[in-house]
Amino acid sequence: MASIKDVAAEAGVSVATVSRVLNEHPSVSAAARARVLAAVEALGYRPNAVARSLRTDQTHTLGLVISDVLNPYFTELARSVEEEARALGYSVIIGNADERPDLQDHHVRNLLDRRIDGLLVSPTDGGSPLMLDAARAGTPMVFVDRWIPGVDVPVVRADGRAAVRDLVAHLCGLGHRRVAIIAGPAATTTGRERVEAFREALAAYGLELPDAYIGQGDFQAESGRRVTEGFLDLAEPPEVVFAADNLMALGALDAVRARGLRVPDDIALAAFDDIPWFVHTDPPVTAIAQPTGELGRAAVRALVDRIEGRPGESVTLPARLVVRRSCGENPTPVQRSTS
Amino acid sequence: MASIKDVAAEAGVSVATVSRVLNEHPSVSAAARARVLAAVEALGYRPNAVARSLRTDQTHTLGLVISDVLNPYFTELARSVEEEARALGYSVIIGNADERPDLQDHHVRNLLDRRIDGLLVSPTDGGSPLMLDAARAGTPMVFVDRWIPGVDVPVVRADGRAAVRDLVAHLCGLGHRRVAIIAGPAATTTGRERVEAFREALAAYGLELPDAYIGQGDFQAESGRRVTEGFLDLAEPPEVVFAADNLMALGALDAVRARGLRVPDDIALAAFDDIPWFVHTDPPVTAIAQPTGELGRAAVRALVDRIEGRPGESVTLPARLVVRRSCGENPTPVQRSTS
DNA sequence: CCCGTCGATGTAATCGATTCCACGAACCCA
DNA sequence: TGGGTTCGTGGAATCGATTACATCGACGGG
Numbered sequence: 204m205a206s207i208k209d210v211a212a213e214a215g216v217s218v219a220t221v222s223r224v225l226n227e228h229p230s231v232s233a234a235a236r237a238r239v240l241a242a243v244e245a246l247g248y249r250p251n252a253v254a255r256s257l258r259t260d261q262t263h264t265l266g267l268v269i270s271d272v273l274n275p276y277f278t279e280l281a282r283s284v285e286e287e288a289r290a291l292g293y294s295v296i297i298g299n300a301d302e303r304p305d306l307q308d309h310h311v312r313n314l315l316d317r318r319i320d321g322l323l324v325s326p327t328d329g330g331s332p333l334m335l336d337a338a339r340a341g342t343p344m345v346f347v348d349r350w351i352p353g354v355d356v357p358v359v360r361a362d363g364r365a366a367v368r369d370l371v372a373h374l375c376g377l378g379h380r381r382v383a384i385i386a387g388p389a390a391t392t393t394g395r396e397r398v399e400a401f402r403e404a405l406a407a408y409g410l411e412l413p414d415a416y417i418g419q420g421d422f423q424a425e426s427g428r429r430v431t432e433g434f435l436d437l438a439e440p441p442e443v444v445f446a447a448d449n450l451m452a453l454g455a456l457d458a459v460r461a462r463g464l465r466v467p468d469d470i471a472l473a474a475f476d477d478i479p480w481f482v483h484t485d486p487p488v489t490a491i492a493q494p495t496g497e498l499g500r501a502a503v504r505a506l507v508d509r510i511e512g513r514p515g516e517s518v519t520l521p522a523r524l525v526v527r528r529s530c531g532e533n534p535t536p537v538q539r540s541t542s
Numbered sequence: 543m544a545s546i547k548d549v550a551a552e553a554g555v556s557v558a559t560v561s562r563v564l565n566e567h568p569s570v571s572a573a574a575r576a577r578v579l580a581a582v583e584a585l586g587y588r589p590n591a592v593a594r595s596l597r598t599d600q601t602h603t604l605g606l607v608i609s610d611v612l613n614p615y616f617t618e619l620a621r622s623v624e625e626e627a628r629a630l631g632y633s634v635i636i637g638n639a640d641e642r643p644d645l646q647d648h649h650v651r652n653l654l655d656r657r658i659d660g661l662l663v664s665p666t667d668g669g670s671p672l673m674l675d676a677a678r679a680g681t682p683m684v685f686v687d688r689w690i691p692g693v694d695v696p697v698v699r700a701d702g703r704a705a706v707r708d709l710v711a712h713l714c715g716l717g718h719r720r721v722a723i724i725a726g727p728a729a730t731t732t733g734r735e736r737v738e739a740f741r742e743a744l745a746a747y748g749l750e751l752p753d754a755y756i757g758q759g760d761f762q763a764e765s766g767r768r769v770t771e772g773f774l775d776l777a778e779p780p781e782v783v784f785a786a787d788n789l790m791a792l793g794a795l796d797a798v799r800a801r802g803l804r805v806p807d808d809i810a811l812a813a814f815d816d817i818p819w820f821v822h823t824d825p826p827v828t829a830i831a832q833p834t835g836e837l838g839r840a841a842v843r844a845l846v847d848r849i850e851g852r853p854g855e856s857v858t859l860p861a862r863l864v865v866r867r868s869c870g871e872n873p874t875p876v877q878r879s880t881s
Numbered sequence: 882c883c884c885g886t887c888g889a890t891g892t893a894a895t896c897g898a899t900t901c902c903a904c905g906a907a908c909c910c911a
Numbered sequence: 912t913g914g915g916t917t918c919g920t921g922g923a924a925t926c927g928a929t930t931a932c933a934t935c936g937a938c939g940g941g
Contacts, residue, residue, distance in 0.1 A: 206897055217921045222899055230919060247675070252655040253601070254897035256592045257926050272621050275614070282611050285638060294652055296635050299624060313633055316591040336586070424818070456822050479763070483795050485824035545927055556891045561929060569889060593927035596896050 205246040213242035225250060256318065264294045265506060266314035267323045268307055270349070270391075271422065272299040274450050275478040276495060277325070280348065283499030284323060291507050293320070302388070302422055304328040315342070321506045325349045328390040343509035347502040349392045357515050359502040361493040361522040363475065364400045369524040370473055370491060371404035374443055377531045379471060383416035383441035385430045385451045394422070397447045397475055416441050420451045427454025435462060435470075443471040443530060449478050452488060471530040487527035494520045544585040552581035564589060595657065603633045604845060605653035606662045607646055609688070609730075610761065611638040613789050614817040615834060616664070619687065622838030623662060630846050632659070641727070641761055643667040654681070660845045664688045667729040682848040686841040688730045696854050698841040700832040700861040702814065703739045708863040709812055709830060710743035713782055716870045718810060722755035722780035724769045724790045733761070736786045736814055755780050759790045766793025767800075774801060774809070782810040782869060788817050791827060806870040816864050826866035833859045 211218045216235055223231045224239040231239075242248070256262045265288050269277045285295045296319065298310025307324075308331045314322060315333075321343035324334065330351045338344050338356050350358040374382060384401050387394030402412045415437060418430030427446055431454065434440050446452035452474035459466055466472050466486055474481070477492035501518040509515035550557045555574055562570045563578040570578075581587070595601045604627050608616045624634045635658065637649025646663075647670045653661060654672075660682035663673065669690040677683050677695050689697040713721060723740050726733030741751045754776060757769030766785055770793065773779055785791035791813035798805055805811050805825055813820070816831035840857040848854035 207899095208897080218898080219900080219921060219923095220919085223920090226899080228900095230917095232919060235919080249651070249655055251596075251657060251897055253592055253595045253657050254926090255899075257590075257596050257928085258897080258899045260926075262592070272617055273614075275612075278611055278617050282638060289648075294635070294656075296633070299621060309628075312588070316588055317633075318590060318592050453818065453822065460822075479792065480819040480823070483792065483799075483823045484819070485822060485826075487824075547927080557928080558891060558893095558930080559889085562890090565929080567930095569887095571889060574889080590927055593896090594929080596898085597927080597929045599896075 204251075205248045206251065207248075209246055210239065210242045210248050213246060214238040260318070262318050262320055263292060264296060264317070264319045265321050265323060265503070266296050266298065266310075266317075266319040268298040268300055268310045268314070268325065270300055270302055270325050270327050271450075272297070272301075274422070274448065274476075275480070276449060276476040276493070277348075279478075279495045280325075280499045283496040284347075284503050287500040287503040288507075291503065293503075293507065300327045302327050304331065307331070308333055311337070321345070321510045323347055323502055323506055326351050326391065328388075330354065343506060343515075345502050345506040345509065345515065347498060352392070357505045357509070357517045359498055359505055359518045360520075361498060362519050363397065363491055363493075363522040364403075366491040366522040366524045367397070367400040368404040368407070370445070370489070371401070371408055371410075373489070373524065373526060374471070374473075374530060375408050375410070377471075379442045379530070380410060381416070381439065381441045382410065382412070382443040382445065383418065383434050384412065385418045385420045385427055385444060385446045385455065387420060387422045387447045387451075389419075391422075394447065401445060420447065422448045422450060424450040424454035424457070427451030428458045429454070431455040431458035435459075435464070440470065443473065446472070446474045449474050449476040449481070449490070452490075456484065466529050467531040473530055477525050481525075481527065484529075486529050488529045489527045490525050491522050492525050493522045543590075544587045545590065546587075548585055549578065549581045549587050552585060553577040599657070601657050601659055602631060603635060603656070603658045604660050604662060604842070605635050605637065605649075605656075605658040607637040607639055607649045607653070607664065609639055609641055609646075609664050609666050610789075611636070613761070613787065613815075614819070615788060615815040615832070616687075618817075618834045619664075619838045622835040623686075623842055626839040626842040627846075630842065632842075632846065639666050641666050643670065646670070647672055650676070660684070660849045662686055662841055662845055665690050665730065667727075669693065682845060682854075684841050684845040684848065684854065686837060688732050691731070696844045696848070696856045698837055698844055698857045699859075700837060701858050702736065702830055702832070702861040703742075705830040705861040705863045706736070706739040707743040707746070709784070709828070710740070710747055710749075712828070712863065712865060713810070713812075713869060714747045714749070716810075718781045718869070719749060720755070720778065720780045721749065721751070721782040721784065722757065722773050723751065724757045724759045724766055724783060724785045724794065726759060726761045726786045726790075728758075730761075732814075733786065740784060759786065759793075761787045761789060763789040763793035763796070766790030767797045768793070770794040770797035774798075774803070779809065782812065785811070785813045788813050788815040788820070788829070791829075795823065805868050810869040812869055820864075820866065823868075825868050827868045828866045829864050830861050831864050832861045 207218050207221050211221045221239050224236050267284055288295045300307035304327050307327045311334050323345050325348045338354055344356045346356055346358045386398045405412055420426035420430050444455055446455050474490045477490040481488040481490050505515045546557050546560050550560045560578050563575050606623055627634045639646035643666050646666045650673050662684050664687045677693055683695045685695055685697045725737045744751055759765035759769050783794055785794050813829045816829040820827040820829050844854045
């Protein structure tokens with residue numbers, strides 16, 4: 204691969220001049236510029252980003268450590284992050300933690316070793332010393348979706364409280380009283396908050412959330428299945444199951460189907476995080492939709508602000524309830540149908 | 543951030559000795575090794591991967607340019623690629639081409655500039671000069687899922703011919719005669735091959751695939767919707783629609799639902815690529831499943847073989863038909879139900 | 882006892898860029 | 912016409928690692 208020296212030789216100038224042309228430094232004669240450009244073209248030269256990064260101490264790369272790529276919510280988040288980053292002149296390296304703290308740590312270390320300019324994290328747990336140290340040491344960082352309390356890092360997330368209240372109102376309106384939740388890991392903020400918001404909203408309607416109706420999941424489908432089976436085994440099973448993310452809802456659907464039961468006739472279902480497939484499941488699933496694309500873009504903007512020396516603010520956007528048919532009641536005045 | 547010089551100073555040795563300890567060079571005394579390790583620990587030193595890459599000309603990084611991250615098939619592929627790469631000591635940088643040749647080119651250029659050790663590509667089109675040049679110039683490269691004919695690069699893919707024959711047999715068994723396909727872009731191998739395989743299989747059953755029944759899609763949901771609407775507008779609409787990927791199947795489902803029609807009663811549906819959601823759609827979708835995880839792992843192994851100087855072979859694995867209810871017939875002997 | 886070998890270590894070149902500094906030429910204004 | 916700018920350019924240091932080569936001391940064999 205041709206290096207800057209080859210270009211300099213071909214153009215009959217010094218490497219300094221080549222570098223100036225490439226970086227649009229004003230102080231280069233038109234003649235020199237033309238010769239350099241011709242040499243670049245002739246050799247098919249492309250600057251070595253590794254060498255450039257070493258010298259400038261900038262990689263123009265963002266790290267994104269995500270909890271689970273297979274979760275469509277995070278996939279969409281990753282996509283919007285990459286888009287906005289590209290628009291701002293950055294590349295993104297994605298690390299998939301698979302909800303495992305050890306993997307999360309592996310990726311954070313890897314990204315830090317590669318000297319990424321900034322880190323976007325959706326933490327799987329309370330944060331490893333590695334990550335906390337990096338934050339303290341001044342590595343530009345932004346939390347997205349989930350965060351770690353007590354760490355001085357901007358947070359970009361959705362607030363689902365209002366939407367959860369809407370959901371509870373919807374459930375009560377349909378006459379449901381015994382409602383259960385499949386919670387996310389207590390180590391995550393979203394895991395805790397969704398339970399809290401749900402409990403508070405229920406309280407406003409005079410309903411309780413007994414311990415037996417709080418199942419401990421891990422945001423993955425399998426745990427949704429397991430917890431739902433537990434609920435169905437109860438002497439008095441809940442009338443509604445609210446899954447704290449879309450994958451656990453999928454697991455719940457599996458469990459219900461495996462028993463030969465039907466949603467919403469035998470048990471109702473709602474989920475946090477809306478995804479395109481929920482329109483086409485049987486039945487379509489009532490869900491709380493986050494403004495995912497906006498979150499990703501806002502997170503990148505906040506991070507790049509930090510990197511480039513500007514403040515970089517936290518952002519909270521509202522989520523909203525999307526009512527479909529999985530909790531009962533037909534939104535359209537027709538007979539129950541399969542569609 | 544501490545550099546190797548700081549460690550050397552702290553340990554009272556030269557940078558060469560530090561480097562030797564870090565790289566497990568045999569010729570270092572136990573005493574020196576211990577002092578270096580202590581210094582590394584004390585300073586929280588981590589080697590700068592950028593500097594190391596510049597010197598060694600290896601980044602231990604693979605580039606993966608994927609057609610569309612939002613497609614669950616590719617998401618799963620990306621995940622398995624990352625897993626296998628990690629097991630072999632490599633990181634992966636993913637570039638999402640969104641089925642756009644210009645974006646694909648952007649990512650290939652970016653990855654090449656970053657001097658990745660090897661490139662995994664699922665080409666969106668016939669290949670830009672940039673990519674072809676890189677292949678010719680000897681950049682280790684492997685095509686996965688899709689490929690570009692006439693380029694000397696190993697290909698890791700699934701062969702769907704047998705599964706498509708099974709599908710056609712299934713359709714004929716159900717009495718369907720007028721079958722249509724939503725094809726992928728003609729610029730992609732999978733776009734062409736799936737139509738070809740379908741046509742051949744139909745021929746074996748004495749059926750034709752008229753031009754009016756070949757809709758041109760682009761592997762994205764919206765095109766599936768559009769093409770399906772076209773089919774439904776025909777004087778004699780097809781009895782079956784076969785979507786060449788899962789997103790176009792989703793679009794087809796949208797279009798059918800928008801007309802107030804039902805699958806499979808009014809029109810049957812099948813798809814290439816199976817995904818977890820197809821179990822839960824209404825109705826569950828009959829699909830051709832690829833061994834996605836195996837493909838990703840095999841592709842990484844082939845690429846790493848190439849990088850490390852071994853041959854690196856093409857791999858073709860069989861796909862298989864998964865029959866569900868979207869083409870009609872109830873696999874279980876019960877009445878039509880919603881589940 | 883001397884020389885060759887081997888093990889441990891340091892010095893310095895190197896990878897491919899960026900950028901500070903110095904230098905010469907041209908130009909401007911008094 | 913002379914001194915001070917300004918502009919274009921090249922030389923060389925630098926980023927943080929790896930590694931070829933030199934050096935030096937200890938040790939073993941003849």
